[in-house]
Amino acid sequence: MKLSRTIIAFCGACAVAAGSLTPRAHAAPMPCDLAPRVIALDEVKSANSPHDYLEGVRKELSARKELLAGILSCATQEATALEESLRALPPQDAAMEDMKQKLLGKLDEVLQFYEHQNADIVHLGISGTQEVARNLKTWRASNVDPIAEGAAGVALWIKQQTLLQATAHRLAQIETTVQRLKLNEHEDIAAALASARVHLKSAEEANRAAKDVLVEGVAFDRALTLLKNALDNLAATYQNFFEVSEFVKKILPH
């Protein structure tokens, strides 16, 4: 599932954006290019000759094992990076911390699975590598993708708390300013501020609902939809702030 593949590394993005990643996590991930091994397998397969069948099979099996080992190595790096990103997220309340621990526990299981698969490579034949590839793809879709989605949701939610707090603080400041300037009776300003309050409240509600969904550990798509809804409302709140700013600017003498 491409969506979840995307989400996996995205967690790291959110953690960095929150300024919370450790120096180790800041380091660029090791390159993991599978292209050379895929090309090597293609070359061996196309070069197989009926005159030297056994040698051809031996070379293809070797190339297949190399590719499978590379895939498992890359998958391990992927899971480790996700684990580091989760660990680097700033501590939250008990419910969210519990969710983080559940995800970390599942990632440990994923890493153990990859390790076992890697140890079994030596026993595989050509058809065995084909079967493992099919099974691994299905297994990743049903096991790794939900973890990645959950981790992305948690990381996004944590980052969003800072933005919500900043917006609420800004609204309070603007309300104080408008009051001191005795402009709170101004129709346009009052309307823009009322709209800002409604948008911020909607953002807070969506944020709370997103947390509830995340903590349940299911329906991550729903959680991400709520997170997006909260962000859209925050953006609308700032649009109202800009309107207030313009109105005040017009009213004050220059």
Add this chain to the structure above:
Amino acid sequence: MEIKDILKQLKSIQPDADYTRRSRHALLHGRAFRGRARGGVIQFVVDTLAHGSAIALAGALILLIFAGFSTWNFLSPFEIKSLDPTSLRAEAEAIDIQIKLTNLAYPEVPRNETTTTPFSRAAAPRDLTKEVQREAEAMGIASASSSEEGAHPVTIEEALDRLAQ
């Protein structure tokens, strides 16, 4: 008789010539007299400062009159700071970046497979701003090479498909 003599002598009393000159000068050129008493160099410095301050004040007044006096700017440190469009824009941009990052994690339209990086690291779409792209690269979402035209790394899922054949 004695008193008469004394009174006659008083009539002939005159002030000291130097005192007369200083008194007259004090009355006619008060500031100059005092300054001279302090010394030429000090007076020069005091005068320069006095005139300089006056010119500076006059200059500031001219600037206020001709360059414009803004209540907005004048009040900004205490009152209008919270409505400063620059800081509002900076905060709004932080939200915008978060929206873009959220869209990376949860795209409404599935992104082109060719933009994904090795081992399924998310790749930033090419229409992202430089700031988001830079942040995504710094975070490991998208490698610099993945954003180059023509780059087509093989993902884990693609490699599994090839291995299954």
